[in-house]
Amino acid sequence: MTIAEMNFFQRMLYILERYGGSLAKGAATTMAIAIICTLLGCVIGFAVGLVQTTEPHKKDDIVKRGVLKVVKVILTAYVEIFRGTPMMLQAAFIYYGMSQLFGINLGMWSAAIIIVSVNTGAYMAETVRGGILSVDPGQSEGARAIGMSHFQTMLLVILPQALRNIMPQIGNNLIINIKDTCVLSIIGTVELFFTFRSISGALYTYFEAATVTMIIYFVLTFACSRILRYAESRMDGPSNFDLATTDTLAFTSGLTRYDEKKGGTH
Amino acid sequence: MDEILRIEHLVKTFGTNEVLRDIDFSVSKGDVISIIGASGSGKSTLLRCINMLEESTGGRILYHGRNILAGELDEDQYRTKVGMVFQSFNLFNNYTVLENCIIGQTHVLKRSRDAARDKALEYLSKVGMELYINAKPRQLSGGQKQRVAIARALAMDPEVLLFDEPTSALDPEMVGEVLDVMKDLAKSGMTMLVVTHEMAFARDVSTRVIYMAEGRIEEEGSPKELFNSPKSPRTKEFLSRFMQA
Numbered sequence A: 001m002t003i004a005e006m007n008f009f010q011r012m013l014y015i016l017e018r019y020g021g022s023l024a025k026g027a028a029t030t031m032a033i034a035i036i037c038t039l040l041g042c043v044i045g046f047a048v049g050l051v052q053t054t055e056p057h058k059k060d061d062i063v064k065r066g067v068l069k070v071v072k073v074i075l076t077a078y079v080e081i082f083r084g085t086p087m088m089l090q091a092a093f094i095y096y097g098m099s100q101l102f103g104i105n106l107g108m109w110s111a112a113i114i115i116v117s118v119n120t121g122a123y124m125a126e127t128v129r130g131g132i133l134s135v136d137p138g139q140s141e142g143a144r145a146i147g148m149s150h151f152q153t154m155l156l157v158i159l160p161q162a163l164r165n166i167m168p169q170i171g172n173n174l175i176i177n178i179k180d181t182c183v184l185s186i187i188g189t190v191e192l193f194f195t196f197r198s199i200s201g202a203l204y205t206y207f208e209a210a211t212v213t214m215i216i217y218f219v220l221t222f223a224c225s226r227i228l229r230y231a232e233s234r235m236d237g238p239s240n241f242d243l244a245t246t247d248t249l250a251f252t253s254g255l256t257r258y259d260e261k262k263g264g265t266h
Numbered sequence B: 001m002d003e004i005l006r007i008e009h010l011v012k013t014f015g016t017n018e019v020l021r022d023i024d025f026s027v028s029k030g031d032v033i034s035i036i037g038a039s040g041s042g043k044s045t046l047l048r049c050i051n052m053l054e055e056s057t058g059g060r061i062l063y064h065g066r067n068i069l070a071g072e073l074d075e076d077q078y079r080t081k082v083g084m085v086f087q088s089f090n091l092f093n094n095y096t097v098l099e100n101c102i103i104g105q106t107h108v109l110k111r112s113r114d115a116a117r118d119k120a121l122e123y124l125s126k127v128g129m130e131l132y133i134n135a136k137p138r139q140l141s142g143g144q145k146q147r148v149a150i151a152r153a154l155a156m157d158p159e160v161l162l163f164d165e166p167t168s169a170l171d172p173e174m175v176g177e178v179l180d181v182m183k184d185l186a187k188s189g190m191t192m193l194v195v196t197h198e199m200a201f202a203r204d205v206s207t208r209v210i211y212m213a214e215g216r217i218e219e220e221g222s223p224k225e226l227f228n229s230p231k232s233p234r235t236k237e238f239l240s241r242f243m244q245a
Ligand SMILES: Nc1ncnc2c1ncn2[C@@H]1O[C@H](COP(=O)(O)OP(=O)(O)O)[C@@H](O)[C@H]1O
Pocket: B014, B017, B019, B037, B038, B039, B040, B041, B042, B043, B044, B045, B046
């Protein structure tokens, strides 16, 4: 039976049989790039967001204030430029620019990771800034009032709460990255979309190949969004807590369950 | 008397708004000073300046003779000695009750975790919250949160505790449990500076009362002097209005 004689489902099965390996490889590449770049993007975003929410200390001299100001301007430019231009062009710009201007030939992987991370970082910087500002100022006053330094206050009190606040946006970014790695096909990265184009080009079965690839994309993004939901609820901790026993000298002894709904009210 | 804090000519302005004008008073070991006054008279700002959450505009704050406004003492180190309890509790939302009382001890005072845990449990028992060590702040009532906040401050072994209207954000039925803890603290000899609208507390528990009006100390004296025979007509008027309400 030739492809022309097959029906829709037979063609999809044929694609899976013949190109299952390539599709799995493409999907793995897509996921690897999306996960690595989302994590790196978060690191960049937290670094940039932290600097942008830093106010100069009243005792800082003019040099320190000046440096902070200049760094902030540079970071703002970075955020605006990378948010304001298409990632596909950024990929072409960096990949071909590096080789043409500096003679540096970025490998396919390093180019892909740099581009997506830097792009994610630009978005995350704004998210982190918002996440930090959304933490009640009372939290930092509570920390300062028991003698925590600015650094300790950020690390122990503000950033963990900011991270929890922005978990949904981090998940959003991961899902966007899974889909948007497709623009990397412009620099020849063999990810899922690139695989789709190869298959459909070889077989001339655009509809079936697109259906199969879409299903794969959807499974990937849906699984990620469920896993992140679960991570969020883990971060929140249980909705009820263990009431310690009255024997204050032996806190490790038996614990009784205490239901949040019956217990605390606001 | 063992003087801990001396406030001299303290001035604070927000833009052109003079919120504190030439404040002078001192706090000695064992003092329980209530600060009363109308809303907007600068009581919170005074506490926040003392604890350096707000930058003072002028004057001196001497801690055992050292001017903290001139940087004669490390700011963070000073704050461990002068604790603060806020109207809005400000417990760390990302930690359990026990962790709230431990984290400052281990990270700021560099105590061992075991020592910090023992101390936290000691003070949590003192405020009657030892059963709730595993709860997160969001799972507690307002009164419970405030008692944990007091335990958190005490666990740092401060010399003075500042309270900014600790019961104002509470439902009426929870005011008593927090005031009881504060009374016990006062009885145990803790040095306290309490901004409050609880006139019974000011009258019965404190050793001294300060009445503030428009950023100035209008009158200062023993509870008896202030409540029974106020010298200033403004104090008299404030008290009579307050007692009616
Ligand atoms: N951060 C601020 N910026 C400008 N004005 C402020 C600020 N905080 C307080 N004030 C002003 O200072 C005055 C005293 O406020 P506050 O100390 O909170 O009074 P109280 O605690 O006695 O009610 C008020 O007029 C208030 O509007």
